[in-house]
Amino acid sequence: MSHRLEAQFAFLNEADRLKSVLRATTLVDGSRPENSGEHSWHLALYALILADHAGAGVDINRVIRMLLIHDLVEIDVGDVPIHSANGTAHASAETQAAEARAADRIFGLLPNDLRDDLRNLWEEFEAAQTPDARFAKSLDRVQPVMANLMSGGGTWTTYAVTSDQLDARVGTKIARGAPALWDWVRHKTRAYFG
């Protein structure tokens, strides 16, 4: 038990570093960049509140767990803003390899049973093929859209994003897991871009 607890807390203490990984997106009030720890909390809350937009067969408890751990690899790799030059293309083989190494190291701190559970959950999120992962990905894409709308442009201004680029880069992914949600948000983004 003692050895198991040492491993559990080695992981939980390491996870604390996600609070120091900064994203391109700001808080809703625009006061500072959001970090990936508080972002993960906000997304889990999104899942809890927007569960009625999940498609058939979605287990919202699994979605919440997925969102709690989805960004942990950023402790080693950092966040790649979606509208940046590296964010809009598919992730390079190099980035994917770096994230896999980060997952090996970070989930590897855990006892083997938890290591395997969380690693599988993270890989499911990344692959975005199951209903749970698709809904989780939709929420991960819609939250920065709301932050940009609330803060008056945010990363759309930083990266000179157009309405069509937003639809292509973000909208298609939100629509895949939560189509009615994207319909509603799109009215707002269209109004913003004018």
Place this chain on the structure above:
Amino acid sequence: MSHRLEAQFAFLNEADRLKSVLRATTLVDGSRPENSGEHSWHLALYALILADHAGAGVDINRVIRMLLIHDLVEIDVGDVPIHSANGTAHASAETQAAEARAADRIFGLLPNDLRDDLRNLWEEFEAAQTPDARFAKSLDRVQPVMANLMSGGGTWTTYAVTSDQLDARVGTKIARGAPALWDWVRHKTRAYFG
């Protein structure tokens, strides 16, 4: 649906403000105060990783939901550090009334069904009478202990806390929901206090 989504996002955008509520506890690396948004994420991760320390009858998915929303009233009321003069006594009637008003306002932004669900979940956490709430409270108490141990004293230094005071103020509450966890942590706090 549109009216419901407006209410859901009014709440989610308001919740963003929890990222600007600062706690007395610092990050594990001591670099800055922790905010209540990232704290809520870390606690939900604690629940996921330490689920094997939950007592009989604990539903870990409910514990995670409880921890995701447990601090939202701090948007209006702020955080009261447990070792501060106001934190060590039982919450005053005034503080309790202020928190109830905050819950009315913040959960009141939601559609009625979600408002009632989350308000009940928050009240269950506050009352600390059910197995789920007791385990959630234990995690809420153990996480700052680990941060203080890792950062070399933290709020124990700030508030000149003794080992006996820690046992009385924090240990009894951790032991109530997770006794084996407190046994293990207590070895470490005893070693710290020497």
